[in-house]
Amino acid sequence: MNKQAIWFIVNPISGGKKVHQSIVELIDIQLDKQLYLPKICYTEYAGHATEIAADAVKNKIPIVVAIGGDGTVNEVGKALIHTNTALGIIPTGSGNGLARELGIPMKAAKAIESLNTPVSKQIDVCYANEVPFFCTAGIGFDAHCADIFSKMKGRGLINYVKVGFSEFWKYQPLKCVFGANIYEVFSITFGNASQFGNNAYITPTAIIDDGLIDCTIINPPSALQALPMIAQLFNGNIHSSDLSENYRGTKFKVSNDQNFLIHYDGEPLQLNTNELTISISEKCLRVII
Numbered sequence: 001m002n003k004q005a006i007w008f009i010v011n012p013i014s015g016g017k018k019v020h021q022s023i024v025e026l027i028d029i030q031l032d033k034q035l036y037l038p039k040i041c042y043t044e045y046a047g048h049a050t051e052i053a054a055d056a057v058k059n060k061i062p063i064v065v066a067i068g069g070d071g072t073v074n075e076v077g078k079a080l081i082h083t084n085t086a087l088g089i090i091p092t093g094s095g096n097g098l099a100r101e102l103g104i105p106m107k108a109a110k111a112i113e114s115l116n117t118p119v120s121k122q123i124d125v126c127y128a129n130e131v132p133f134f135c136t137a138g139i140g141f142d143a144h145c146a147d148i149f150s151k152m153k154g155r156g157l158i159n160y161v162k163v164g165f166s167e168f169w170k171y172q173p174l175k176c177v178f179g180a181n182i183y184e185v186f187s188i189t190f191g192n193a194s195q196f197g198n199n200a201y202i203t204p205t206a207i208i209d210d211g212l213i214d215c216t217i218i219n220p221p222s223a224l225q226a227l228p229m230i231a232q233l234f235n236g237n238i239h240s241s242d243l244s245e246n247y248r249g250t251k252f253k254v255s256n257d258q259n260f261l262i263h264y265d266g267e268p269l270q271l272n273t274n275e276l277t278i279s280i281s282e283k284c285l286r287v288i289i
């Protein structure tokens, strides 16, 4: 039988060095060598994963597996859109939104095991202007927190919760034009998938291969409304909150009087424009589930 080449792209920053060493050892032990010819590549800087994945496409590698969090998955996946190379994931981040959405096991050993009997499907890809995202992108509080989080030394869920809690009290609602209406929002999130990661379901009815973008606007909560809202986020009911407005479509436009700070799959990005268009390209990324 012809063996398939499979490249693993490891972000050594996500999850810590020990985690990655043990995953690489597990790959050596558990990956079916009758089926695969593996190659392990380590990223050396932000953006490097995209370059390695683009090289894999050029070399007609059938599967590239991202070992990292949603930032790494985004960097690898964006090079695979509209290609014949499929994206696999071994999650080591704190959110792991796309892996959770696709039902990929959180435990590395199980995730490697599922690569031995690969099943794939095509998913949609959304764009914030020209920036691709697979789970969510948005403006407002979440983008603000992603920005602060990215400048912190520590990573992980605990640090994210700390940032969210301390920033909540200071955060001023964002003025913007959404469709034909002027809003003052806490956040606007566009979902290709249903969650940010960590099973925080911000666009709970989103389906990753339905050709549609779900949108959740959160109006500014009072301190008393914040806790129930967080509970609804995690129990998948944010769309029934009094604070939320929900839309679904194939294109959304938002504008502002200042250039937007956005997040895409949890990564912050300061745009050079005050106009944001969210669009979707149907079933253009093959993923291993």
Ligand SMILES: Nc1ncnc2c1ncn2[C@@H]1O[C@H](COP(=O)(O)OP(=O)(O)OP(=O)(O)O)[C@@H](O)[C@H]1O
Binding pocket: 011, 012, 013, 014, 015, 043, 044, 045, 046, 047, 048, 068, 069, 070, 071, 072, 073, 075, 092, 093, 094, 095, 096, 155, 156, 197, 266, 267
């Ligand atoms: N070798 C590297 N050195 C520095 N930064 C890197 C390197 N490789 C990748 N990165 C950057 O690390 C950032 C975080 O990656 P990722 O989101 O995968 O991990 P994480 O933050 O641990 O996960 P999560 O977002 O789920 O918490 C990304 O912005 C990516 O560009």
